[in-house]
Amino acid sequence: MDDPTQRLHFLLPLAIAPAILLGLLARRIGLPAVVGQIFAGVLLGPMVLGVIIPGEPHSHNGNGGSNGFYELAEIGLCVLLFKIGLQTRIDHFTQVWRQALSVASVGMLLPFALGFGVGFLLHWPISATLFLGAALTATSIGVTAAAIDELEVGDSTEARIIMGAAVVDDVLGLLLLSIIAGLAVQTDSIGPALGWSIAQAVVFLGAAIAVGPFLVRAFDKLTDWLGSDEILIAFAFGYLLLMAHAAESAGLAAIIGSYAAGLVFSERDEAKLSRVFEPLTQLLAPIFFVLIGSSIEFNGGANWADFGTIVLLVVVATGSKIVAPWLGRTGTANRAVIGSGLVPRGEVGLVFAQVGLATSALSGEQYSILTTVLVVTTFAGPMIFRKFAVRIAAT
Numbered sequence: 462m463d464d465p466t467q468r469l470h471f472l473l474p475l476a477i478a479p480a481i482l483l484g485l486l487a488r489r490i491g492l493p494a495v496v497g498q499i500f501a502g503v504l505l506g507p508m509v510l511g512v513i514i515p516g517e518p519h520s521h522n523g524n525g526g527s528n529g530f531y532e533l534a535e536i537g538l539c540v541l542l543f544k545i546g547l548q549t550r551i552d553h554f555t556q557v558w559r560q561a562l563s564v565a566s567v568g569m570l571l572p573f574a575l576g577f578g579v580g581f582l583l584h585w586p587i588s589a590t591l592f593l594g595a596a597l598t599a600t601s602i603g604v605t606a607a608a609i610d611e612l613e614v615g616d617s618t619e620a621r622i623i624m625g626a627a628v629v630d631d632v633l634g635l636l637l638l639s640i641i642a643g644l645a646v647q648t649d650s651i652g653p654a655l656g657w658s659i660a661q662a663v664v665f666l667g668a669a670i671a672v673g674p675f676l677v678r679a680f681d682k683l684t685d686w687l688g689s690d691e692i693l694i695a696f697a698f699g700y701l702l703l704m705a706h707a708a709e710s711a712g713l714a715a716i717i718g719s720y721a722a723g724l725v726f727s728e729r730d731e732a733k734l735s736r737v738f739e740p741l742t743q744l745l746a747p748i749f750f751v752l753i754g755s756s757i758e759f760n761g762g763a764n765w766a767d768f769g770t771i772v773l774l775v776v777v778a779t780g781s782k783i784v785a786p787w788l789g790r791t792g793t794a795n796r797a798v799i800g801s802g803l804v805p806r807g808e809v810g811l812v813f814a815q816v817g818l819a820t821s822a823l824s825g826e827q828y829s830i831l832t833t834v835l836v837v838t839t840f841a842g843p844m845i846f847r848k849f850a851v852r853i854a855a856t
Contacts, residue, residue: 469529473748475512476505476530480747488611493843495607498747502754513755534752536702537745538603539719543701544738545606545615545624546723557618561625563789568626568803569633571788572597572781579777583770589827591641592817596810596831597778598637600630601839602716603749604805608843610742612850618794619850622786623802628717630803634813641822665711669704669718673725676700694737697726753839756811767830774834779804779841797849805842810835 480501487497505512513530576597580590605627609620680700684693701722708718726734783800791799814831817823823831 469533472513472530473533476501476748476751477744479505480751481743484747493608493847494611495604495750495843496840498750499754499839501747502751502756504754505751506755513751530748531752533745534749535705535715537742537747538716538749539701539705540738540742541606541610541746541749542602542716542719543697543723543726544735544742545610546720546725547727547735547738557621557625560622560789560791560794562629564622564786564791564799564803565626565629565633567789568600568782568785569598569630569637571785572778573637575777575781576774579770579774585827586822588641588820588822589817589824592813592822593774593827593831595634595637595641596806596813596817596835597774597781598630599634599806599810599813600627600782600803601805601810601842602627602720604753604839604843605802605846607746607750608846608850609802612847614850618792619798619802622791622794622799624720626799626803628720665708665718669707669721670724673721677725694734697722697734697738700726753811767826770830771833771837774830775837775841778806778834778838779845783845795849798846801842801846801849804838804845806835806838810838 480498483497483501484494485497487500488494502513504510573594576594577590580593585593602624605623609615609623614620680693680696683696701719704718704722705715706718708721709715782803783797785803786794786796786799811832814823814828814835817831818825818828
């Protein structure tokens, strides 16, 4: 099993089948399927069976990057976000941008302030306190998007605000991460680098929405001329991957580019592409959630003090996101649905924690406590969201 390709052939059936099975079982008992899929990753990860040992992308360690498992997981997440973008028309999205920006602003400032305050009370070093507050600002688009897709509420005002706020969270969160990481390693040029990152983000998002519709119209004309939908599917899949790569090159997350690609195609080909991408989403998206589960290690809570810290931080992390819509502008939208949709931290928060550990800003104990908190929100978030979202799904 030293050959990466052979190992990927071995890992995929072991990952996909249990993830889909446990996802269906979770749905059968009233939980979101994503909870079962993440749990499958926990079982397959180093905590239990040790079949999947996550690694950094492109790490060439035969476990996480070079065998393609990480890349397939990322593609699965990108496909999921593309599908969610398909279900949100640009004109609908622009109608809620003020609400999304308002909710995202409160949903970042409040968790950061409360997390920083908890770290200060615990006498954590200032660098660790900053990473703690920053990690709590994150929102996992992937986890919430899966729950939105499962409940088929993607076209609701609440879902649009959630996705808009999550995109803003990602952009601002990555900028915040660059600031704090720069401070942790005492980078002198952080000011110019931050300004360049903001400029790249603004240019990318503006160009994606402005230029994208012209490309889609060109794709449609070529499809009509050839008399086949196959070329449209190929263009759409290639376009979402190129947009994901472009977003990463602009200093953003790949999933933002995928979501923007879906928004562009939603204007003309939503029904056709949603039908085609559904099987691809069901097959590839669970790989991402398995990867999240396999990254989980519950090392925190080894004593009562750590357990109390974890409980306090879980309350802060969950409560600060849930109350954010009440402090922001949401119009007539259901605030409980919006707030609960922002609770999961998932892969985004774990990235913050991993960078904190890599820069030595977080100690091993602090890292374990923080990752445990992030994992709890990842499990609890979809369950809380489902409890409130079923109300709008029934209307």
